[in-house]
Amino acid sequence: MSLHFFDTCAIKHRYIGSPHARQVDRVVLDKKIESYIADLTVLEICSALGGACRTQKKGVKEYDAMDHRFLTDIADGTIKVRPTNKLNVIRARSLLRYGGVIKGRNLGSGDALIASCCLDLAHDKKERITFNTADWNLYRILREIDAFTAAMTLQFILPPKHGIPART
Amino acid sequence: MTSRILIVDDETIVLGSFERALTLEGYATWVATNSQEALKLCQENSFDLVILDFIMPGMDGLELLTRIRKQQPLVRSIVISGKIDTGVEESQVSKSLGQWVEADAYLHKPVSATKLKEAVASLLSEQLPDDWQVIARKAVKGQEFKIKNAKAASKNLKILKRKK
Amino acid sequence: MADQPDKLTFEASAYLQTLIGRDLFRSQDLAIVELVKNSYDSGARSVRIVISLPSEKRPGSIEITDDGSGMDLSKLQQLFMVAGYSETGQGSTGGNRIPTGEKGIGRFASDRLGSRLTVETKTAGSREGIVVEIDWTLFNARKKRFNEISVPFYRRTLQFLNKGQSGTRLTITQIREEWASSTVESLRSTLSQLLNPFEKPSNFIINLDVTGSTTLSGPIVSTPIESADFDLRFKVKRGGTIERELRKTPSKSINPRLEPTVDPAATILKGLHGRIYYFLKRPAKDQVHGHSPGVFLYRDGFRIEPFGSSAADWLGIGEKRAKRAGHAHIVPSRLFGFVSISRRKHGGLKDTTSREALLDTAEARALVHLLKKGIIDFLEEQIRTGIAMPRWEESRARKATELQKARFQALNVMSSGVAHELRQPLQAIRMEAGNIATRLRQLAIDDPIIRAAARCIDTSIERIDQRIQLISALTGGKLDANERVDMALIVQEECTLLERRIQENNIDLTLEVPKDQDANVSDPLVRMVVKNMVENAVNALAEVKDGRQRRVAVGLSKKGFKHLLKVKDNAMGIPAEIQPRIFARFATDTTGGMGVGLYVCQLLLKSHGGEISFQTKDRVGSEFTATFVDEEGSID
Numbered sequence: 001m002s003l004h005f006f007d008t009c010a011i012k013h014r015y016i017g018s019p020h021a022r023q024v025d026r027v028v029l030d031k032k033i034e035s036y037i038a039d040l041t042v043l044e045i046c047s048a049l050g051g052a053c054r055t056q057k058k059g060v061k062e063y064d065a066m067d068h069r070f071l072t073d074i075a076d077g078t079i080k081v082r083p084t085n086k087l088n089v090i091r092a093r094s095l096l097r098y099g100g101v102i103k104g105r106n107l108g109s110g111d112a113l114i115a116s117c118c119l120d121l122a123h124d125k126k127e128r129i130t131f132n133t134a135d136w137n138l139y140r141i142l143r144e145i146d147a148f149t150a151a152m153t154l155q156f157i158l159p160p161k162h163g164i165p166a167r168t
Numbered sequence: 169m170t171s172r173i174l175i176v177d178d179e180t181i182v183l184g185s186f187e188r189a190l191t192l193e194g195y196a197t198w199v200a201t202n203s204q205e206a207l208k209l210c211q212e213n214s215f216d217l218v219i220l221d222f223i224m225p226g227m228d229g230l231e232l233l234t235r236i237r238k239q240q241p242l243v244r245s246i247v248i249s250g251k252i253d254t255g256v257e258e259s260q261v262s263k264s265l266g267q268w269v270e271a272d273a274y275l276h277k278p279v280s281a282t283k284l285k286e287a288v289a290s291l292l293s294e295q296l297p298d299d300w301q302v303i304a305r306k307a308v309k310g311q312e313f314k315i316k317n318a319k320a321a322s323k324n325l326k327i328l329k330r331k332k
Numbered sequence: 333m334a335d336q337p338d339k340l341t342f343e344a345s346a347y348l349q350t351l352i353g354r355d356l357f358r359s360q361d362l363a364i365v366e367l368v369k370n371s372y373d374s375g376a377r378s379v380r381i382v383i384s385l386p387s388e389k390r391p392g393s394i395e396i397t398d399d400g401s402g403m404d405l406s407k408l409q410q411l412f413m414v415a416g417y418s419e420t421g422q423g424s425t426g427g428n429r430i431p432t433g434e435k436g437i438g439r440f441a442s443d444r445l446g447s448r449l450t451v452e453t454k455t456a457g458s459r460e461g462i463v464v465e466i467d468w469t470l471f472n473a474r475k476k477r478f479n480e481i482s483v484p485f486y487r488r489t490l491q492f493l494n495k496g497q498s499g500t501r502l503t504i505t506q507i508r509e510e511w512a513s514s515t516v517e518s519l520r521s522t523l524s525q526l527l528n529p530f531e532k533p534s535n536f537i538i539n540l541d542v543t544g545s546t547t548l549s550g551p552i553v554s555t556p557i558e559s560a561d562f563d564l565r566f567k568v569k570r571g572g573t574i575e576r577e578l579r580k581t582p583s584k585s586i587n588p589r590l591e592p593t594v595d596p597a598a599t600i601l602k603g604l605h606g607r608i609y610y611f612l613k614r615p616a617k618d619q620v621h622g623h624s625p626g627v628f629l630y631r632d633g634f635r636i637e638p639f640g641s642s643a644a645d646w647l648g649i650g651e652k653r654a655k656r657a658g659h660a661h662i663v664p665s666r667l668f669g670f671v672s673i674s675r676r677k678h679g680g681l682k683d684t685t686s687r688e689a690l691l692d693t694a695e696a697r698a699l700v701h702l703l704k705k706g707i708i709d710f711l712e713e714q715i716r717t718g719i720a721m722p723r724w725e726e727s728r729a730r731k732a733t734e735l736q737k738a739r740f741q742a743l744n745v746m747s748s749g750v751a752h753e754l755r756q757p758l759q760a761i762r763m764e765a766g767n768i769a770t771r772l773r774q775l776a777i778d779d780p781i782i783r784a785a786a787r788c789i790d791t792s793i794e795r796i797d798q799r800i801q802l803i804s805a806l807t808g809g810k811l812d813a814n815e816r817v818d819m820a821l822i823v824q825e826e827c828t829l830l831e832r833r834i835q836e837n838n839i840d841l842t843l844e845v846p847k848d849q850d851a852n853v854s855d856p857l858v859r860m861v862v863k864n865m866v867e868n869a870v871n872a873l874a875e876v877k878d879g880r881q882r883r884v885a886v887g888l889s890k891k892g893f894k895h896l897l898k899v900k901d902n903a904m905g906i907p908a909e910i911q912p913r914i915f916a917r918f919a920t921d922t923t924g925g926m927g928v929g930l931y932v933c934q935l936l937l938k939s940h941g942g943e944i945s946f947q948t949k950d951r952v953g954s955e956f957t958a959t960f961v962d963e964e965g966s967i968d
Binding site: 181182184185193223251278279280282284 | 751752754755756757758759760761762763764765766767769770771774790793797
Binding site: 064068072 | 238300301304305307308311
């Protein structure tokens, strides 16, 4: 059984009618793969779905339907939720210091927390996890940190840029 | 953390008395005299518990509860009424409501302040489960409650008979 | 010497034939009936009427053929050719039959149908038959004497009869009136009502055939009515005793055999009998088998006209109904009567010559009186007095029931609405009383008077709520239905609800109830009675101030179909002045609670077949006993 982890901006594609949904679905629906999200995503997904509704000019009915599908995925175990803890917060703080200051990248606190959560899971499972993201910034930073690349295969689910491969 | 309670009753004197009783216990309370007001409050606020009268003009309590649960699937509920045959035990009504619309408790009017506070405290003391899958299941079920089932439940409630 | 008077003799004009023939019978139907009766009187087993409707090729004719005894020349001369002479009138009969005719004019009825008559007749012993040809128009000559008209006759072999057979055929031609399908149908109807369907003359069949039509042809059938809402049979016995039997009524509880009555005027009607069928609603055609409504009169199986026809309201039933503007209990169109008389027993009941009434004799008057007063009025009384109500009374009773139902429904709806309305302010009062108490506690004000007041408010509200519940149960009819319950459990539950009050008043409660006690009773009624009785005891004990240990014992037992609930207290007893009216409303104006409770308990217990009683002793205490009757049993 292989492991995959999704951050919010990757998993949202499954629910918002995106052209990249198929790529996400292929993983999520594969019975040989365990798919995870961080518990922060349970909150962040609302913002992501809300944004999609605004862009696509959809109303609360469509929002509720998307949210319902998301909750159903969790309810029936299609996607598992990994809770975050204080250790994840501390690791995320380190990541923010490195990525945000040393590397000079605009890294969000939520993204940092989710990435730390995934790393935590990899250590727990003692297995390599594929981390799926649609955040180019996050993808590039994580590629440069050995702690992450040692335990995680990084997968950018959108078309890559600047000649950098989508998979690390 | 202060629990947030919504009280819905079309009778203002009853509403006021409930609000005072729960405020004196230290809860944060909101009130609504009709279903539309209640639904609007639920859009803007999230509540830990909702207390609703079964009989209200327009949309009755069970239908309102179903609609609230779609927005706030994890909210707990107490249904109260002065209309149901008081010969039927509260526990029987609670059980039936639980089966039909997953309301948590039922109380006959006129309920004493003590009894109400006990019921509220009991429900709020129940912790949310730790497992997100369990939480999600509860949320999905709440969202899936059909309005027509709530309407059927209202009808059944009115003809509930004393347990033999 | 006195003069010997000369003698004169009557003679009859030939025109007499017209008067007793064509002019006597008001309809063709009746003329044919007369000829059919003649066949019956000749001993025929069957008579066949063949009607050939007129066409372009041939004129119409009517043929009446029977297998009776026939006539030889001597009988023709003596009987047929002598007007006013009837062998049957002399008492002789063909076989065992009671003859129908006695006036000796029936043969002239053919003139009503057609002006030419051919009589072919043969006796069993003759080789040849006799054919007589009569032209009735010859009798129109008023100046000729009756016996001056001669008619030719021949002897010849009759084709329709074999050697050894007897019979007569009448062929009527020069038909006077046009025969059509409707005329034939009318004849068929008349013939079907000719014979008493319940006492048909035996061995006599009438066939009616219409040449060229199978639908109009066939035997004449008269099926008896089998059943109606009322079936009244009657018979006049010796001394004017009238026996009646109600074979069927809508009510099952009626005793069918009724006490006979005596009507001296009916003495001469001994042997008269009959039956009356009455329908409460207009009967379907197949229920009455084509019979017309009315009271028909039959002599020896043959109908006497016009009794029973719609034009002859001979018993005044239609007149009575008209006088009461439609409110009479008997509706003529639903009444079917068949009354039988006999020529031998009731010789006084004679037809008029035209066969259209009975002669006005004492017997005829007695007949009408008997049927009107003894039978029809009797039947009307049966209908009126509780077996079934006439439609207008039924409708009134139904309206009253519906009004009462509507009242109860309205009361039920109102009471549940009122209950809800009362509970709202009660809720507010109860909650605010609690809020006041809470706030005072928060303000660190702990006062026993305030605490007691709060408790009193709470208790009072509970009591009000219980009364609301009781009123709801009463008006909602919830106290009416019985169901399978465990009385022991109910007693325990109700006592538990009163625990707080019992403890507050320092009362020792003893429960002497079995582990279970199944009963088929009204659950809310039992609860109400238990609550009332125990509350009364508690209230009475609350008044006791002499320091005695207050006790209440509640006991439940069973005796046969009775369930006994006893509540005994050691309070001060019931004051003597209250005892006689303890179960009356507002027996006492104390706050002890003996107000409406016992009154309602007794009322409801009694309505379920139970009762409530008490024993009391001054300064010692009282014991109330309520008896519930199990639905499956009955109180002794």
